[in-house]
Amino acid sequence: MxxxxxxxxxxxxxxxxxxxxxxxxxxxxxxxxxxxxxxxxxxxxxxxxxxxxxxxxxxxxxxxxxxxxxxxxxxxxxxxxxxxxxYPKISAERMLDHIAQLKGVGNAGERKDLVLGLLEKVNLFKDRKKHLGTxxxxxxxxxxxxxxxxxxxxxxxxxxxxxxxxxxxxxxxxxxxxxxxxxxxxxxxxxxxxxxxxxxxxxxxxxxxxxxxxxxxxxxVKELEGKIYSKAINQSEIQYFRDVYNVISTQLKSGKLHIRILQDTEPQDGFVPSTPNLEDVYFSNIATRVDINTM
Incomplete structure (x- = not known):
């Protein structure tokens, strides 16, 4: 399909x-x-x-x-x-039975087998009699x-x-x-x-x-291999690095701001190569659309 x-x-x-x-x-x-x-x-x-x-x-x-x-x-x-x-005061079993009726499963026996099978599949069988509100x-x-x-x-x-x-x-x-x-x-x-x-x-x-x-x-992720670098900086330095490099993400750890940049050539300023991940793909695409201070 x-x-x-x-x-x-x-x-x-x-x-x-x-x-x-x-x-x-x-x-x-x-x-x-x-x-x-x-x-x-x-x-x-x-x-x-x-x-x-x-x-x-x-x-x-x-x-x-x-x-x-x-x-x-x-x-x-x-x-x-x-x-x-x-519905907080209806059991999962009864609620699924009702939904199955609405979806056209008219035979009671077929509906029961369907409901119990689904509850087993989602690991709720032992809790099937409990009210959904709990x-x-x-x-x-x-x-x-x-x-x-x-x-x-x-x-x-x-x-x-x-x-x-x-x-x-x-x-x-x-x-x-x-x-x-x-x-x-x-x-x-x-x-x-x-x-x-x-x-x-x-x-x-x-x-x-x-x-x-x-x-x-x-x-x-493979497209970013050799292009991601990281460095821990003081928070007061962030504007300098934003002006000089393509900063795609920031994260505060133990009082230090860890930044990741995207660059085709090896940068200066003590950056070290970093293994790329899907977060780097995500942030590198949305960095120009969203303030990285909020990410």
Whole structure:
């Protein structure tokens, strides 16, 4: 299956240009969509999920026109938004049963098997009778994935799924998403670079509504080999280094400001070569769009 997005644009009533001529092609597997808060990631996800209209452009799942066949698209789609509500006094088992009915699973026996199988898959089977209001953040996220999987979707969209999760819950979520990506298109929208580095075979960077980079994470990192240098400096020196070098990221550690620069030739001023990573790819693309003091 293939998802093809061409020249997609969206401007909201308040004048915010959320999407600017976005074009991407996705195939089965995990696709990471990276960008800072407000970059346009959620706007793109909502458009693909048929929750809002585009001003111009096209989106196709194989031969199916997403923007013109919303009912058919929703039958193929599993969606986990960044924030979703749950009924706090209903058990996970009952809630999934209800959602399955809404998705057209009419046979009670078939529905029961489906619900129990999904709860087992997301490691919530032993907690199936508990009210959703008692679930931890990670458990709610796993419940969200379970409801997104009802109907055997061919396209799954998850928007900022690991935000606020502890490391153990995050790792379990990684494993689940990886399994899902084997036979479906899974779009992972996030601002956490590690999520994409860990999970995705392809990705794009979006900022201020525009796609700045799209490709393979490993290839993107390899392109920066021999071009990343680092140095610890005093905070008072930062303006000098910004004036002289292409500073792509800064991080404060133990009172020292550690900076990373992108340069084709070996710099002066005591910089040392540094192994590039996907964060360097990300920051080097958005550095001219976002104040690095906020990163």
């Amino acid at each position: 293939k998802l093809v997005i061409k020249s997609l644009s969206k401007t909201y009533a308040n004048g915010v240009h959320a999407l600017k001529d976005v074009s991407l092609t996705l195939e089965n597997g995990m696709f990471g969509l990276l960008g800072p808060n407000g970059a346009g990631k959620s706007s793109l996800m909502r458009t693909i999920a048929t929750l809002q209209e585009a001003d111009s452009g096209t989106v196709f799942i194989d031969e199916l026109d997403v923007l013109k066949n919303k009912t058919q698209v929703r039958q193929l789609l599993g969606y986990l938004p960044q924030e979703f509500g749950v 679930y931890s953040g990670g458990m709610k996220q796993r419940f969200g994935i379970a409801q997104a999987l009802i109907g055997d979707p061919k396209l799954i969209i998850v928007d900022e799924p690991t935000a606020g999760l502890d490391p153990a819950e995050r790792n379990r979520f990684y494993n689940l998403l990886s399994q899902l990506g084997e036979n479906t298109i899974v779009i992972l929208s996030t601002h956490i670079v590690e999520d994409v580095s860990t999970l995705c075979s392809s990705f794009a960077i979006i900022c201020q509504g525009e796609v700045l980079y799209a490709g393979d994470p490993e290839f993107a």
